[in-house]
Amino acid sequence: MxxxxxxxxxxxxxxxxxxxxxxxxxxxxxxxxxxxxxxxxxxxxxxxxxxxxxxxxxxxxxxxxxxxxxxxxxxxxxxxxxxxxxxxxxxxxxxxxxxxxxxxxxxxxxxxxxxxxxxxxxxxxxxxxxxxxxxxxxxxxxxxxxxxxxxxxxxxxxxxxxxxxxxxxxxxxxxxxxxxxxxxxxxxxxxxxxxxxxxxxxxxxxxxxxxxxxxxxxxxxxxxxxACRLPHDPKQAEKLIQDPEDSAQSAGLRRRLRGRGFRSSSEYAFLLLPDFLGLAVSFLFLASGCSLPFIYLVPYALRGGVAPQRAAFLMSVLGAVDIVGNVTYGWLTDLRCLRPHRLLCYLVAVAMEGVCCLLVPLLRSFPLLVPFAAVYGYFDGAYVALIPVVTSDLVGTQYLSSALGVVYFLHAIPYLISPPTGGWLVDLTGSYTATFLFSGAMLLTSSFILSLVVGVRRYRRDRRQAALP
Structure with a gap:
């Protein structure tokens, strides 16, 4: 080694x-x-x-x-x-x-x-x-x-x-x-x-x-x-996560954490952290809106008069550009200048998806839907790649396994009910406009909640720096 x-x-x-x-x-x-x-x-x-x-x-x-x-x-x-x-x-x-x-x-x-x-x-x-x-x-x-x-x-x-x-x-x-x-x-x-x-x-x-x-x-x-695990004292674990650079004692505690096994009774103490609670609520709104464009883009294009082959090509564009978003956005947020702002970068990706969905009712032809598929696909890949990263940044690597389990658990119910909800809106209104507006509203709500988390974290950091001699 x-x-x-x-x-x-x-x-x-x-x-x-x-x-x-x-x-x-x-x-x-x-x-x-x-x-x-x-x-x-x-x-x-x-x-x-x-x-x-x-x-x-x-x-x-x-x-x-x-x-x-x-x-x-x-x-x-x-x-x-x-x-x-x-x-x-x-x-x-x-x-x-x-x-x-x-x-x-x-x-x-x-x-x-x-x-x-x-x-x-x-x-x-x-x-x-x-x-x-x-x-x-x-x-x-x-x-x-x-x-x-x-x-x-x-x-x-x-x-x-x-x-x-x-x-x-x-x-x-x-x-x-x-x-x-x-x-x-x-x-x-x-x-x-x-x-x-x-x-x-x-x-x-x-x-x-x-x-x-x-x-x-x-x-x-x-x-x-x-994965590293947390201490048996939940208050001590919470302090370690919220202020990991607080003291040499915290550093020593982190070293002891890395030697621990996996049977701590405090594995889910991170659930009480305000930052993670805000992230969790944002995930509920995110999961309610992110899958609808993948399901209803092709039917929307067909109803607008796009040929079936071209409508199917839109999904190919989504999938291909999704890959580019996965890799390039991950590379960008690893740059030294952006690494401290990865949560903000994640917020931007989610917000851009929401804006794209709100614009869909104005895009009624194939040449206009192709840019939508490309931009939405890119930012979809971008935020997916950053979910584990921002989760780790918020709760610490010692909680990562349990935290990701909770994060993906939060996606389950929205994934189950959002597709039929989108279909119900189509049946009710007779068009796909309401479905895409609903998707965009959910994604923008998710980004708004994340902006509150970013603001609170920045405020805490500024107060901590102001308190230093």
């Missing part, structure tokens, strides 16, 4: 840390991209089981919601045992769920096998893999998250036509069998999530000495807990 001048381990911005990033990339392909591709089976399920639109739509809603709803379960397993165990168990469960789905004889069985069983398996994989990226990479963490989270966009871009081809050649049952084999690779990804040693001063690695940085050999795995 590479050592700094103080004899303590340095952050893994190279070597095995980036193997962890690649593993998380494949996890996002096998979870989020596969979930998006479930909609391709929609017509096949309808024809096979002679079901209506609403009944068939529950398959996609259940797998998406179960992934987010059970995210705390993934955090719990990762905290009690390890991220490797959680991802490998989730891979087996998700693969078996898709395998069982290929033999389904009723829609109700699909609700269980594909909706619940596969969704829970994805939940056990998704959050722990993301946590490991934050632990394994220090100074370039936002870029690392951008690369890892781009698996969703890249996977969708590649898998969508492949899944359609598999359905045409092998039927939907054969396609699900092949997807089951693909998802089984989550077990391999879990095995690659080899624990690494944390950097002194936290996962950011900014306080680490330069000596030995990046010299970690990939062939010599190092050992470390998947």
């Amino acid at each position: 590479a050592q700094g001048g103080t004899g303590r381990p340095t952050p893994l911005d190279g070597g095995w840390g980036w193997v962890v990033v690649c593993s998380c990339f494949i996890v996002t392909v096998c979870t989020r991209a596969v979930t998006r591709c479930v909609s391709i089976f929609f017509v096949e399920f309808q024809a096979q089981f002679q079901s209506d639109y609403a009944s068939t739509a529950w398959v996609h809603s259940l797998v998406d919601s179960a992934t987010m709803l059970c995210a705390p379960l993934g955090s719990l397993i990762a905290n009690r045992w390890s991220c490797r165990v959680s991802v490998m168990v989730g891979g087996v469960l998700a693969s078996c769920g898709l395998l069982l789905s290929s033999f389904s004889t009723s829609l109700e069985l699909l609700y269980f096998s594909m909706g619940i069983m596969t969704g829970v398996g994805f939940a056990l994989c998704y959050t722990p893999a993301i946590v490991m990226v934050g632990v394994a990479v220090g100074r370039r963490r936002a870029l690392a998250y951008g690369v890892a989270m781009s698996g969703s966009g890249i996977g969708t871009f590649v898998l969508a036509p492949v899944v359609q081809l598999l359905i045409e050649r092998y039927s939907w049952r054969g396609a699900l069998l092949i997807l089951s084999a693909l998802v089984a690779n989550l077990c391999v990804c879990g095995a690659l999530l080899q624990p690494v040693s944390p950097a002194p001063g936290g996962a950011d690695g900014e306080d680490a000495p330069s000596g030995g940085r990046g010299r970690q050999a990939a062939s010599s795995p190092v050992h470390l807990p998947d």
Whole structure:
């Protein structure tokens, strides 16, 4: 293991840390991209089981919601045992769920096998893999998250036509069998999530000495807990998070935290922090609005007279530019000048999505909808890449696993109810205008709440600096 001048381990911005990033990339392909591709089976399920639109739509809603709803379960397993165990168990469960789905004889069985069983398996994989990226990479963490989270966009871009081809050649049952084999690779990804040693001063690695940085050999795995845990005294833990640079005593406490196991009774003490509560409320509004453009953009374009091929191309633009947003926004927010303002950058990305949605009713032709798809897709990828980063910045890396479980849990109910809410608005008004306005209002409300969090944090920081002699 590479050592700094103080004899303590340095952050893994190279070597095995980036193997962890690649593993998380494949996890996002096998979870989020596969979930998006479930909609391709929609017509096949309808024809096979002679079901209506609403009944068939529950398959996609259940797998998406179960992934987010059970995210705390993934955090719990990762905290009690390890991220490797959680991802490998989730891979087996998700693969078996898709395998069982290929033999389904009723829609109700699909609700269980594909909706619940596969969704829970994805939940056990998704959050722990993301946590490991934050632990394994220090100074370039936002870029690392951008690369890892781009698996969703890249996977969708590649898998969508492949899944359609598999359905045409092998039927939907054969396609699900092949997807089951693909998802089984989550077990391999879990095995690659080899624990690494944390950097002194936290996962950011900014306080680490330069000596030995990046010299970690990939062939010599190092050992470390998947995430640092908090002290048994909740008040002491809260003080550590809110003011981590307060004193040498806090620094000593942080060093003791890194040696702790995962069985602290205070794992969820961060829930009482005002900053996290504000972030949590903003996530509820964000999740209520962010998915609607992906669902209703194509129908809106078709109603406006856009040809079906061109309308489908808008989704390709969304997916492709989403990847660019993942990587470039992560790289930008890793720059020294922007790193202290990552929460503000996240706020801007969410607000830009909201403004785009409010402008959609004015865009009634293909040439005008293409820029919308590009801008919305970019900022969608941007905010997705920053969710783990801003969560870690607010609560500290010792809480990251549990906090991400709560964050993704908060997405579950909005993901379940916002699509039918958008459809209800279309039925009620006879147009898609109200749906896009609703989406924009939710996103702007989320950004407004975040602006309050940013303002309060800046006020506290200014008062603390003014109190210094």
